[in-house]
Amino acid sequence: MYTISFDVPSKTLTIVTEGFWSIATTAAFSAELLARGTAARLYHGRFVVLADLRKASIQPLKVVDALEAMMPKALKVTSAPIAAVVASHLAKLQTERYLKAANCRTFLDIDAARAWLASDDHPA
Amino acid sequence: MISDANATWLAKLGFAARGVVYILVGWFAVDAALRGGEVADNQGAIGSMADEAFGPVLLAIIAAGLLGYAVWRLTEAAANPEQIGRDVKGSLKRIGHVVSGIAHLILAWTAAKLALKTGSRDAAVSPGDESARDWTALLLDQPAGRLLVGAVAIGVLVAAFQQGQKAWRGDFIRDLRGDAPAPGYVCTMGRIGYGARALVFLIVAGLFGLAAWSAHASDAGGVADALEKLQSQPGGKWLLALTGLGLALFGAYSLIEARFRRLHVDLPGTD
Numbered sequence: 001m002y003t004i005s006f007d008v009p010s011k012t013l014t015i016v017t018e019g020f021w022s023i024a025t026t027a028a029f030s031a032e033l034l035a036r037g038t039a040a041r042l043y044h045g046r047f048v049v050l051a052d053l054r055k056a057s058i059q060p061l062k063v064v065d066a067l068e069a070m071m072p073k074a075l076k077v078t079s080a081p082i083a084a085v086v087a088s089h090l091a092k093l094q095t096e097r098y099l100k101a102a103n104c105r106t107f108l109d110i111d112a113a114r115a116w117l118a119s120d121d122h123p124a
Numbered sequence: 125m126i127s128d129a130n131a132t133w134l135a136k137l138g139f140a141a142r143g144v145v146y147i148l149v150g151w152f153a154v155d156a157a158l159r160g161g162e163v164a165d166n167q168g169a170i171g172s173m174a175d176e177a178f179g180p181v182l183l184a185i186i187a188a189g190l191l192g193y194a195v196w197r198l199t200e201a202a203a204n205p206e207q208i209g210r211d212v213k214g215s216l217k218r219i220g221h222v223v224s225g226i227a228h229l230i231l232a233w234t235a236a237k238l239a240l241k242t243g244s245r246d247a248a249v250s251p252g253d254e255s256a257r258d259w260t261a262l263l264l265d266q267p268a269g270r271l272l273v274g275a276v277a278i279g280v281l282v283a284a285f286q287q288g289q290k291a292w293r294g295d296f297i298r299d300l301r302g303d304a305p306a307p308g309y310v311c312t313m314g315r316i317g318y319g320a321r322a323l324v325f326l327i328v329a330g331l332f333g334l335a336a337w338s339a340h341a342s343d344a345g346g347v348a349d350a351l352e353k354l355q356s357q358p359g360g361k362w363l364l365a366l367t368g369l370g371l372a373l374f375g376a377y378s379l380i381e382a383r384f385r386r387l388h389v390d391l392p393g394t395d
Contacts, residue, residue, distance in 0.1 A: 093258065
């Protein structure tokens with residue numbers, strides 16, 4: 001359903017998701033993401049996030065609501081750029097409903113997402 | 125099997141239902157302009173009835189009426205009782221009837237779900253805007269998606285033009301029956317109402333056009349977004365209030381149509 005990994009040299013937290021999620025999956029994901037993110041910040045300092053959602057399905061409304069509820073806590077862990085990559089315009093629209101903070105951006109192309117994370121063109 | 129007479133009665137109820145919805149949309153717009161409330165689209169206005177006393181009963185009546193209206197529009201497009209020509213103008217008119225029928229079917233479904241309490245009431249007052257963005261995203265994901273969204277923009281622009289034509293000419297008044305011509309103020313109500321609808325449709329067409337240009341579904345929008353765009357202009361408070369008043373007058377004219385409009389539903393397979 002999801003994997004969360006941290007690359008130390010690039011200080012990038014990478015999330016890969018796939019399939020349909022349930023509320024239970026979302027809750028487990030949120031807990032693990034916040035724990036891993038907090039640990040990464042403590043040990044490695046500021047980090048960026050790359051969320052590869054290209055294999056994820058269009059999620060039920062309750063899952064999107066749960067992810068939106070998680071975001072305020074997630075944004076306290078990192079204020080650095082967060083890039084999500086999705087496979088369709090509909091997925092992009094859905095993702096932008098919860099990734100709407102100034103440091104978040106959703107892409108249809110993973111190279112564009114990586115280039116944005118590596119660039120200096122980020123909101124303060 | 126429902127008879128033509130009953131279907132005609134339901135279509136007239138549909139004009140009344142449409143009238144109530146537009147009066148509510150107009151009311152929300154004026155309230156937003158003058159007292160800082162939130163604008164609502166047609167679905168949001170229907171949703172607002174759910175919490176009222178006798179809400180489910182009112183919603184059931186609204187649902188039946190909107191269904192009747194939708195059936196009338198669809199049978200008009202299919203049977204062509206007005207003998208609309210097969211030229212481009214005539215074809216566009218019949219396509220418009222189909223689109224209107226489908227749009228009112230969706231509204232009827234929204235009202236029915238709320239009446240039966242089988243669907244949860246959307247917390248948003250503009251679910252129509254979210255639907256517009258969702259459908260835009262679906263179209264953008266198709267081959268030639270931007271062209272498809274552009275075609276939608278053109279379709280809405282044509283509808284805006286038709287509404288504007290009605291406002292300008294005022295010949296819609298001929299659809300009302302009666303021995304004496306309708307009072308002048310009735311025609312004025314209708315012209316202001318159609319004018320307000322033309323303005324809203326024009327802005328919605330612009331939003332779809334922007335979405336097609338930018339390839340961003342989030343740029344698309346519906347009635348509530350259009351009203352919010354008006355509100356954000358210089359002098360927006362009064363622009364929104366006047367447009368809301370216009371939409372409410374359209375609703376009032378629809379109530380008059382429910383009583384006096386000449387129409388007959390000719391269901392396939394009935395005498």
